[in-house]
Amino acid sequence: MKILKYIFFFIVLSVIALTVFIATQNSNYTISKEKEINLPKYTVFNYLNNLKNYEQWQVFNEETTPFTLDSISKGKDAEIHWKNSSIKITDVFPSDSLILNLNQDDIESTLKWKLKSTKKGTLVTLEVEGKMDFITKFKAFFQGGIENINGPIFEKTLNSINHHLIEEYTKFTVKNEGIILINETYFIKKMISCTAENLSEQIFETMKSMKLFCTENDLKVNGNPFTIFENINFSSGVVNYAVCLPITTEIFTNEDSDITGGKTESFHAYKTTLTGDYSHSDKAWGENKKGINENKLTVKSSIKPISIYKKSILDSNKPSEWITEILTPVNESVIYIPEVSNDSIPAVQ
Template sequence: MRWFKYGTFLLILLLAVYAVSMYFVPEKKSYTFEKEVNYPVEKVFPQFNNLKNYTRWHSYFSENNNFSIDYFTPYEGQGSSLSYRDKKDEDNFGDLFIRYENPLKTLRYQLFEGENSTPYLIDLKFKNLQGKTHITWYIHTPKQPLLKRSLNLISEEDLAAQIDKSMKNLAGVLANKVDREKQRESLKFDSLIIEQQSGQLLLGINVSTKNEKNSLFKNIVMNHNKVFNYVKMDLGKKDDEYGEPLLITNADNFKDKEVSYYYGIPLSKRISVSDNNFSFRTVNPAKSYVIYYRGTYTGRIKAIQQLLSKAKEDGLRTGDLQQTFLEEPSDENSTVMKLSLPVF
């Protein structure tokens, strides 16, 4: 009984010391960080107001491969949101919202952690500086009652380190994106050229579907999302760890009532894959006749016929046609792709 009294007294004493120490901790805190990115604001802002883009480079999300993330429409701008949950830590979950947007100038996020009903407020201000973007982060922690103020002891150094790491990731993403855009601008569309193509290792799925104007492209979009989500979400691959999606099919099956194709995404190496719907496929290096095409998806047929005609004229055997989507397939009336026909 005496030990119980001593234990109770000690517990009360510790609570009292804790309460007194928390009295000196602010009920909420604010931090300001200023960063600069070497890209114009029109390139930088979409990486913040599109939450799918945001989670690819922000270190809080990109470094945790156990996060399961659900995105909700609209996927960008004011009103967009996401929910995240750690598959290995049931106490680590939350919701992120974009509450306000002034395009190319300001954004306001609200971040709810766990069951906390009071959010973090994150305000961002963007300023264009001669081709560079100056970003000011204003982070406000939730107001906490006396006994929970220890949650506001988050270190400014830790926050600064997280933002620094995120900014480096963002710079890498933008570098890849801008480089691709510059390469795209230099392409000559609708001209037949010869390229020596390197080999690739693809991870994807085999598909058979009807060759009808609307249903074929819808089927491609559906399978693109399926493969992309598996590589990105389930396998946790970052932007610089995979290449542009590739559809492989028989070159002249556009005349058939049913089309069989393989849709895959290039990876740097083989990894363990638990889902039997997905398989690896190797594309060997080859000399190829190539046409860069931009237009409706059905309009590609004329370019394919041009490739086949050239190979026949030169007396060469042909391999499977490769359709590399240079822009994500989403609109049947506006596609950008590289059509490659290996020749022997």
């Protein structure tokens, strides 16, 4: 009986000693994981900076509880919520790094995204800093450390991001569709200059201010947004263009306003449709030019080329779903198909 009592006391003392030992261990931890993604740094940054994309790759919400976005969905102070949890972007260093606060069941940790350009694309580093409660310390003690618990989760996060980025940004199609008629259109516009890769972000930000302008001035939107290209420098990647929003009536604005009114006369244009991210615009413009040359059409230089955004970042956060119509004005209204003489058709023997 005494032996059993001694064994019991020994077990109790061991448990107490182990509990004290675990409780006094350092609560702070830092885990860092990295992965190379074969896409440019600006593409990866823009993807991570937009919390609308979070549902595509997140691994923290295992119950697939619905997400709720705040009014700000990207950039500093953007925040997304789900059951007893949230993520908020606290600091943004454009095309370089992001700092976020993760709160899960009142346990907070800091996530840091760091991006570095490589020959193949971008090295993405996910660094997580947090503090363990006693239960987490207990689990970590018996599983060989906190990295053995959370490390695989962060590796899964990076792999999931890589999968969705490659799938969304590399998938595209380009199709020449012939000559179409563009009717007379009234519109409001705002001049922009940026690189092709930042086109989606610029359009998104510009369209928000233009839609607010329409609301404040009782203007009715009459179709999809479009851009009028003043100049495209494919070597530098810089595009000078006007972001336009069609409206039902012609308007005139103050000289100091950055938003002005305009009107396009009706014209015929050679149409090419790009389905996918705007980074493939150069290929679409190349096909458009090729189609014009192959069909022996002549460009109407008095009217600037335009792009109509049938489905854009305003409608979907998936670039693979974006539909852009590229239109180059031409003098012809139809494509001429030469008649084939009967004399040129070989007789059937």
